Each structure stands twice: as C-alpha cells, then as structure tokens.
Amino acid sequence: MNKKNIFENILKKKIPANILYQDKKVTAFTDISPKAPVHILVIPNFFIKNLNEINKKNLNILSHMMYVSIKLAKINNIHESGYRIIINCNKNSGQEIQYLHIHILGGKKLKKI
Numbered sequence: 001m002n003k004k005n006i007f008e009n010i011l012k013k014k015i016p017a018n019i020l021y022q023d024k025k026v027t028a029f030t031d032i033s034p035k036a037p038v039h040i041l042v043i044p045n046f047f048i049k050n051l052n053e054i055n056k057k058n059l060n061i062l063s064h065m066m067y068v069s070i071k072l073a074k075i076n077n078i079h080e081s082g083y084r085i086i087i088n089c090n091k092n093s094g095q096e097i098q099y100l101h102i103h104i105l106g107g108k109k110l111k112k113i
C-alpha cells in the first residue's frame with residue numbers, strides 16, 4: 001500500500017485506528033507504534049503531502065492542527081509534565097508517511113534533541 005494511503009484509509013474508515021478526536025478539518029488518532037506513553041498523530045482531513053506543500057491558501061490548517069494538538073495534550077494530561085510536537089518533512093527527517101501529520105509525544109522524559 002502507498003504509505004500516504006494509510007492515513008487516507010484511516011479517514012475513510014477502511015483501516016482501523018483509535019480515533020481520539022475529529023472535527024471538520026482534522027482527525028487525531030493513536031500512533032500504531034508509539035514512541036512514548038502518549039503518542040498521537042494529528043492529520044488534516046484533506047491531503048497535504050508535507051510542510052513543503054503549505055501555501056497561503058492552506059496555511060490556516062497548520063494553526064488548527066497545532067490548536068487541536070495542544071488541546072489533546074491537555075486532555076491527556078501531559079501539558080504540565082511536558083510534551084513535544086514534531087512534524088517530519090522528507091527523507092532526512094525520517095518522514096515515512098507522505099501525508100502531513102503532527103506527532104504529539106509525552107508521558108515520559110523524552111531524549112533531548
């Protein structure tokens with residue numbers, strides 16, 4: 001399966017995911033291979049390949065993704081202990097799935113970057 005299709009198929013409910021939040025613009029679900037006790041992905045409900053595809057027209061999706069991520073950090077009670085938000089872009093970052101997504105990581109002390 002084309003790796004962008006994994007997230008498209010989660011949106012279409014063709015493959016299962018633990019969906020934690022959804023609104024008109026974004027969907028959040030648990031990462032299948034968590035790197036921390038809390039590891040949530042937030043994706044737009046429409047396809048954007050990665051940060052390089054952000055332009056003046058679609059820019060506001062990023063602020064909404066961030067807003068929802070902060071809200072989810074609070075809901076999961078990692079906002080006081082601390083958390084990290086990551087967006088990988090292309091090969092050197094390790095981006096595996098070519099569909100824009102935010103990682104929210106927390107619930108343990110993360111390695112300093």
Ligand code: AMP
Nearest residue numbers: 006017030031032033088094095096097
């Ligand atoms: P990235 O390396 O930034 O592209 O992150 C892709 C993330 O998607 C990885 O952390 C994977 O564990 C996660 N992932 C891959 N397939 C699924 C899936 N079916 N459901 C939830 N998370 C997934």
